Amino acid sequence: MATSVTPWWKALKIRQEILSASGQIDDVQMSLFAAVHGTGTARPPYADARYYGEITHPTARLVDLLTEIAIRIGAGSDYLKARSVTRLDQGMGGGKSHSCIGAYHLAADPDALLSTELGRQVAARAKSRGATLPTDLSNPQVVVLACDNMTPGAPVKEYDGPAVSLYERFLWRLFSRDYALYERYQPFWSDKHKIADALRAVNRPVLIIVDEVLDYIGNGLDGANRPDLSAQDMGFLRALLDVVNDVPHVAMLVVMIASDADKTALSTAAQHRRDDLNSLLERNGTPATVTEVGDFADILRRRLFDAEPAAEVVAATAALYEPVLTDRAWTKQVWDAIGADWRGRWGQEVAACYPFHPMLMDLAKEEWSKVTGFQRVRSTIRIFAATVYAQQERGKADEWVPALIGPGDLPLSDSAVREAILGSGLVEDERTIANYRSLAEIEIVNHDQTSGAARRQDLGREPLMWSHGNPRAAERAATYIFLASVVGTLRPTRGRGASAPEVKAATSIPDVAYTVTDADTVVAELVDPDRGLTALEILPGQGNNKPAHYYLSTRLTHRMLVSSIRRTITDTERDAVLAEFAKQYASTGPFREPKFVSADLSRTPTEVLVGAGLDTAHTTRLVVLDPAQFSLRNGAEAATLEALNAATGLGQGPSQLPVQWASSAVYAVVNTQRRAQARNLASEYLARSKALAAPEVQADDELKATGTRELASARDQLEKAIKRAYQHIAFVAQPDPDGERYLDQHTFDDDTLTALNGTMVWKALADRDKVFDKGQFGAKALLHNLRNQDYGKTLSDLRAAFYSAPRLPLLYGGDQDLQQAVFDAVTAGELAIVDGAGTAVAVTAPGQINLASAGLRIARPTSPDCATCGQPAHQGACAINMTAAGTGTTTAGESDGQAASPGNPGGSTTTAAGGAASMGASAGAVATPGGRGAAAAASAAEKSVAFSFTSNMMSGGHAADGFAALFRALYVALDERKISYMQGTINIVVDAAIAEDDLAPLLSDLGLTATVRDM
Template identity: 35%
Template sequence: MTTTAAHTPHWADFLELRPEVRTSDGSIGELQMSLHKAVYQTVDVPYRKVEYYGDITEPTPNLVGFFSRVARRLGTEADAPALFHLDQGMGGGKSHALVGLYHMANSPADFFATELGQRVNQEAGHRAAVVDIEGAIVVTLTADYFSPGSTNEVFGPATNLFERFVWALVGGDMDRYQRYVAAGPNKGTLQQALTEGGRPVLILLDELMDYVLALSDVAHIGTMPSEKAFLNALMDACDDVPRVAFVVVMIRSELDERGYPPQALDFRDYVAARLVRNGQTVPVTEAQDFSAIIRRRLFELPDGELPIRDLARRYVAAAEQAWRDKVFEKLGPNRGLSGFEDRTSASYPFHPELMRLVREEWAQVSGFQRVRSTVAIFARTALHWVTEHKAGRWAPPLIGVGDIPLTVALEQLLSSGLLLGNERAIQGYRAVASTDITSTDGGTGRAVVVDAALRHDGVTIAQPAPAVRMATALLCYSIVGRPQGRRGATKAELLAAIYGPAGAGVAFPAADEVFNKLTGDEGLGALEVTTPTNAPARWHLSIKQTLRMYFTAAMALVPLDARGELVWREARRLASKGTFDELVLVDRPADGRAPLDKVFEGVDSAENRLVLLDPRRWTLLNGKDSASRDDITSLLGLGDQPLRVDNAASCVVACVNTQRRDIALKRAAEVLAWREVIKQLTDDTEDELRDARSKHDDAVGKLRRDIERAYQHYAYLVRAGDLYVEFKRFDDDSRTALNGGHLWTALVEAGRATLPAALSAGYLAALLEGFDRALTPREVVQAFYKNPSFPLVTSTDEIRRVLFELLATGWELVDADGNSLSITGPGQISINSISQSLRRRIAKPSPTPKPVAQPAGPVVPGPDGGGGDRGGATLFGGDEDGADPAPPDPTPPQPSGPKVYKRYRVELANRSITGADTRDQAWQLLKELAKVIDSANPADHQLLSLNLTLVTAEGEQGQIEGKAQALGAQVRVEDDDF
C-alpha cells in the first residue's frame, strides 16, 4: 500500500533519523545525559564532544537565556546573578543543561561555534559587549557518584563536600589543597580560594539530594551540620566574588518521587531557603519546547524547507462539511482546522494534537519524566513508521495520538512515569492494550478483529488499521485523568485520530462506522462510557474489572460447541407441534459418518409429523447446502439415496437458515458469557450481580427471538405430475418453522393441508375416482398419510366426517361379500377396517352373473414416499410416471392363438406382521389371491401350490386347519418358542 497520493511528499522522505536512533532499534542509548560521564569520561558517551552536543540540542528560549546569564556572570564584570537552582522534575533537562554549561566553560571556542553557542553569545553580548570565559575553571561535583566519609580516585584524599570542592578547584595541587582544608570551610577561606587563581570559576553541583540521603544515615548523620555550613558559606562567597557562578541541581520535594528521612528533608529545606534568597530558580525547558527538542533529538537537521504548508493545506481541504460540523467544531479552541498550519510547523512530523496531549496533559503528571520520556516513546514510534514507509507500506502523514505503535512502544509509554508507583495500573493497561487493541505481534486484539471485520464488510479507508489507530488514541487519552476531572475521549477526538489529508483522506461515514464497531458490543471489552450533564459522552478504557471486562474475558472462553448446543436446546424448547400430531426432534449424530437410516430412525410413522432438524448439522441457503437438501430429500423417500419410508407424505421438515443461525450462535455466546460472569460475581457485588442477571435475561430473550427468526425453512412432499420435495421459507419474521400452527397455515395456503371441517366430500371423491378398485376405510385413512396427492388433515375424525358425507352422495360401504352396510353416523364408520370397501353405490346385481374386471396385477407396497411399486398402478403413490391411476378397461382382452401358461411363485420368508401396516399388506396379498381364484372367476387357472406358515397365539388360528384339510392339504401344528 502506498502512503499517500503519488504527488504527496512524506515526512520520512525529508527527515533522516539520527544514526543512534537507527542503530539502537529506537532506544537511542542513554536518554539521560550524565555530567559525570561527560566530564570524567568514564564511559565513551557521544555528548562528551561539543559538536555532537550542539547538534542534538535545540536552542530553546529558556536554555539560551540561562546559558547567557551564566556566560555574562563568568565572562564580564557586569552585575549578574551568581547562584542558579535547577529544581525541575526528572526528565526536565537539568543534566543536559549542566553538560552544556561544562562545554561552554571548558571549551568556549568550540561551544560558541555551534548554533546553540551562537545564540548564547548573541544573547549574552546584547547586554555586555565582550564575553570572555577563556581559561575558566570548572568545579564539577557529581554528588551521585561519591559517598560521605569515603575517598575515590577522582577527588584524591577528599571525604566531604568541602574537601572535594577544594580538590577540584586547585586541580589536584596537594599543597594548596592542604592549606585551604586546614583553614576550614568558612566564607573567607572560600573567597580566597575562588579569587587566588584569577580565572572565572563555574561550580556545578549535580544531584545534591543523592548525597544528602546517604549523609542522613546513622553512620554519617553527625557530619551533616558541617556540610550545611559549607554550602551556606559557599553560596555567600560565590555571590561576593566576581566571575564566579554556582549551579545547583536539587529537585523540588513535590517532584521527587523518592522518599527521604526527616534529616534529609530538613537539609533540603535549609539549602532551598538560601537558594531562593541568593539566587535564581531556572526552568531549563518548558512544555512548548517539547516538539522542537524531540525533533532535534531524533532527526538530522533538514537541508531544505519542510513540506508543511502543502500538507496543512491538504488537511484542511479534505474536511468535508460532516467533518467540520461533527468533529473539528467540537474539539475546542486551538484544536480544529483554524491555525492548523502554524501548529503543524511547531510539531512536524508529529501531529499538533499529540504534542498538545503531551505538553498540556501528560506533562502535568508529577511522575512523568517529560522530555526524557517523550523522547523514549517517540524514538520507537518514529523508527517504526520510517521503516514502514521505506518498505513501501502505509505510514501516517503526521504522527498522531493513535500512531504510537503499541507493538513496539507500549513499555516505553507505561514506564514513562504517567503511572509512576502504580504497578497495578501498569499491569492493567498492559493487559488492556494487548487484549483490546493489539498483541505484540500485531496478530490478535479486539481492535485487530474489528479491522478485519471492516475489511470484510467493504468499509473503505485509506489506511490499513483504522480501528487499531482509534483504539490506541483512546488508550492515550485514558491512561491519565484529563482536565476538569474528565476521563477518556469524546467521539470527536476519536474520529479525528484517523482523519487524513486530501489524497489519503477518510470519508466521514467510513470513520463513523469504525467508531460504531469499536464501541459496539463486538468492540473493545474494557470500554466504559460516561454521559456528563450538558456535555458530550466520553469513552475510556478502564482497568477496573467491570462487568464489560468480565463479559469480554468470558466471551473469549466460550467453546464453539457450547454455542451450538445452546441454540439447539433453546430451539427444542421453543418448538411446538401446533396442529401436527407429533413433534419429532432429530439430533446431530455423534458420528458424522452414521448412515441416514440410523440418523432418521424413528421419524417415519402414520401421523402428521413436524420434524425439527438440529441446526448444528442441517442448514439451508448458505451456498453450500447441498448436503442438507440431499438428507431432507432422502428422508422424504426421494433422491439418489432414498430411505425406505411409508408415510413421507405426512412429514414436514423444519430447518434453520445458515446466516441467521450464525447470528443466533453469536447471541448464544453472549448468554453463555453472562452465565459465566454471574458465577464469578459474589454476593458482595450485589449491584453488579443484579446488572449481570438483567443483561443475561435480555440476551436470552434476544437469543430466542433470533432462533425463531433463524428457523425460516420447511420442506414437504408434493405431487404435481412428478413426485418431488418442495422447499419453502418464511420471509415474514412474525412466522417461524418452529411453530406447528404457523407451518400448518402455510400448508393450507399452499393447498397441501386442510383446516378443521374444511375437507369436502367432493374433493375426496375426486381423489378416490383415480384408483382402479374400491379402497377399504383403512386404505383411505392411510392415503392421507402416505400419498402426497391427499392433503394433510387435522384428525381421523375429519376423515370419518368426510366418509360419512360421501355415503350420502352416491357412495357406499360394503362388507367382504359385497353387501351394503347401513351407516347412520360418522362414529359407526370403522376407519381401520380392511374387510369393508368404499365404492360408488351400484344397483343390485341381476340374476345373471357378469364377468368381473380384474386389475392388471397385484399391488405391492414400495418405498416411494407412499408405499407403491413404481412398475404399475399403486394405492399411495400413483404410477411410475407420477400420473394418477386410471380405471382398467372392464372387458379383458381375449387371447389369440395357443394359450401360454406361466408359473407364479411368491416367496415370503418369516415376514413380521406385528405391525398394522405390514399386516395390512399381507391381507392385501391374500385378498388378491382370493379374488384371483374366486369360483365365480372364469379365469383359466391350472395348479396351486401353497406353503403357508403362520406363527400365532394358540386359539387365534381361526378355521385354517379345517379348511386346509378339506382342500386335501397336510396340516402340522408345532410348539414354537417365539
C-alpha cells in the first residue's frame, strides 16, 4: 500500500466503548428500559441524550419520526400538523428500540437532544413544515411502558407502585406517582372520557411510548392466567388508541412487529389479542420505519468512529484504486462480469462507505439484509465493529491491512468476527453454525493464523512482485466463498455460492502489480481438488456468461438444507406460488367462464380490478382474485372492498363506473389471516422444491427419497391451506326488487368448502337466492320473477336481464334454462311471444326460441274477451298494444352498473321511429295511439304522452327556458325510474363543439346512431 496515503486505521478513531470491549460491542442492542431506569453501572452511555445524539446518524426516516412527535407535543396550535399515533413494525434489528430511546430523549431532555445534529435536523424539518418548536417542547410528560420488561399481574413496586394492570401502571407513570390522582382515575380502565381527562389532568404535553407490546399481550397475558386482567388490559389499549387522537398535544409511539415479520409462536388466545391490537393500530396509527438499506454506511461510521474522516484522505484512498478499476483485463474479466455498478461512481461510493469497500457494503445491503433472520442494523454493526478492531490491531502490529476493508477482509481468525457472522442470523441452524465454525478454522484460517488450507497457501507461496502488497490473497478469496456460502444455499440475487469473477474481485488490491492472471492463479490453487479447499463444491461454468460457482458444503441434513433455502425465498416468489395453486385448483362448476385477476403491486387494487376486462356479456363468471393483492377481514380489507365496489359499478364519486354485467360475476377472495398461514406453507413448499433440485440431494438416494416424500406432503398441506384460505365470495345483490343493489358477501365457515370450487359457490349462492340451482328454474319461476314492465321486452332484453339485473337470480343452465322456461310457459298458455305487429308467434321447441332476437317480445296471453280491442279471444297481445314493427322497448333501471348508466340504459335497444317523442305505459296498462283507450286506460297506473315540436331557439329566451324545464322534468322522471318506455326522433341544430364533444360520446354509449351534417 502506498505510504503517501494515511491508512484508515490511523485516519479514524474507533469509539472507546468498542476498544474497551475488544471489538465486541455490547450495547448495539439498545434497551429502552435501561435508558429510562438504568442506574450506576447498569445505566448505559446512550441513556445520556447528548451521547445518544452523537452516536446516532440522523437518517431521513428517524428525523421524520421525531419531527412528527415534536410537532404533536410541543408545537402549540400547530400540533394538528402531525399524526398522533405511530407504529414501528419492522423486524428485528431494524432500529425500533433506538428510535424509542430517541423519542424518549426528545421529550424527557429536549434541550440536550435538540442541541445535537439529530435534534437540529428535527427542528429544521419542523420549521420547513411551518411549525416552530420551543427548546423545552413545553415541558412534556413521558410515559414509558417497556412491555418487554413487564410481567402481567406481577408489578415491580420500584416502578409500578400500587399498580397491577397495564392501565394502572400507565396512570402511575402519567401522574409521576401522585397517589391522589392515580386513585381518582383508577376504576376507569376502559372509559375513553376518563382516560382523556387523565391525559389533560397533567396540564402538560404527553408522550406515550409502548415498547414491544406483544411481549405483554401475547403469551405474557397467557402466563398470568387471569381472564379479568386480559380483558382490562385489552380494553385499556383499545380505549387509549382511540383517545390519543382526540386530546391535543398527546403523541403515542407503539412498537409491535408486523405479523408477517414476527415468527413468535402464540397461543390461540394470544393470536386473537394480537389480531385485535393489529386492527386497532391499522385503524388509528401510521406505520413507520426508521432505517433503510441505503443508511447502512452512514449508521456504521457514526456508530463505530467518533469523527468523520478527512476528505483529502478519502479522496487519496479512492485514487489508489483507479488504475486497477480502469485496467482493461480486470474490467473485461472481473468488473463487468460481477456487475460492479459502484465502479462508475467510485469517488462518491468510497466517500459514503469509507473505510469499507463498496463491494462489501453492497454485499451487506443487497444480500445479507434480504435474508430472513438477519438483523439488519444490529448484526451489521457487530460484524463490522469486530472487523475494524481486529484490522486496526493488525495495523498497530505492523501487519498488512487493506486500504479499504473488502468482502474478503473479515478476519475469520478473530473469534469475535467469526461469531458475529455466525450469530447474525445469516445461519439459523445450530448444527450448521457449528459446521461452518469448523470449516472456517480448517479450510480458511485458524485462530493463531498459522493454519487453515487457504492460510497455508499464502504462507507457503514463493515471493512474487505482489506478495508484500497482497499477502493474504488466498485467505481473502476463501473468506468471500465462506460469506457467499453462509448467506444460504441459494443467494437471493446471484445464484448459488460465489462466482469465479467475484472471488477474484475479493482478492484485488490497489496495485497494478497484482494482475488478473495472478488472481486466476490464486483462485485455481484454492479450488484445486487435490491442494485446495477439501469441503469446496464446484458448479461448473458454461461459457463466458455463466462462470463457475464455488461454495463450502457442510453436508447438511435435508431439514437443515430446507431451512437454509427457506430464508432466501422472496415474498414475490412465495406469492407467485399461491397464485399458481389458486389458478390450478379453481373449478367453474355451473359458471360458464373462469377468470383469474393477477396482482400488480405497482397499481392500486381498484386500478387492477377495473382494468382486468371482467364485464363479459351473457356469461356467468367465477372471478378468482390474486391473494397477493386482494383479501378480506382482519382490518386489511378496505382496499379490496373499494376495488370490488368499483368493478361492480357500485363505487362512489370518481370510482362510479358504468358496468353492465356485474350481476353475473362472483368473486372468490382469500381471507387475510388464512392467507398468512398459506404464505408460510408456500415458503415451505418452495424451499422443499428447491432443496430437492439441489445437486447434493440429487446425488444422495436417501436425501432424494426424503426430499420427494416431504415435497409431496408440503404440496398437500399447501393445497388444503389455499382452499381453506379462499373463504369469501362477493357478489352484487338486490333482494328487494325495488331496493338498492349492494355488494353482498358469503363466508364459508366449513373448512371443507372453498370459494375456489364453482359448484360449492353455486350451492351457497342458491341458499342466498342469488342463483337457481339445477332443476329449480321453470315456467313458474320465470313468471314469478317477471314484473309488469318486463312484459313487452324483447327476447334479447329478457336474456340480458338475467345476466345484468341483480334482482333476477342467475340460471344454472344459462340460456338453455331460459329457453326451456319460456317454451314451457308459452306451451301452458301463461306467456306469449309476439312479433313487432303484436301477432303471436308459434313455438314448437325450446331451441326455436331465439334469445338474441330484438324483434320478438314476450307478452301476457289475452283473456277470452280482450279488454283493449273488444275483439274475440285471440292468442298473444292485441296489435293495438304494440308500437311499429321492429321497434324495441326500453325499461329503465335494468342495467347492471350505476342506475340508468350511460353505457346501457335499461340493457335494451331503442330505435328511432316517426317524428315525435313519446313515453308510454308498460304491459298491463298499455297506451293506445293518440292517447285513446277504453276503460282499461282510465284506471291505468301509467299514461302515454306523445308530442311533436319544432321551435326556433334563436328567437328568444322563453322557448329555450321552456324546453329546458321540459327536459329537466324528463330527466327527473328517468332518474326516479318513472318512465318505462321511450320512442322518438329528435332533430336539433346545435353548436359544433357540443355535437362532437358532448353529444356524440353519449349517443355512442347508448348504442344510438346519429346523423350529423354541417349546416
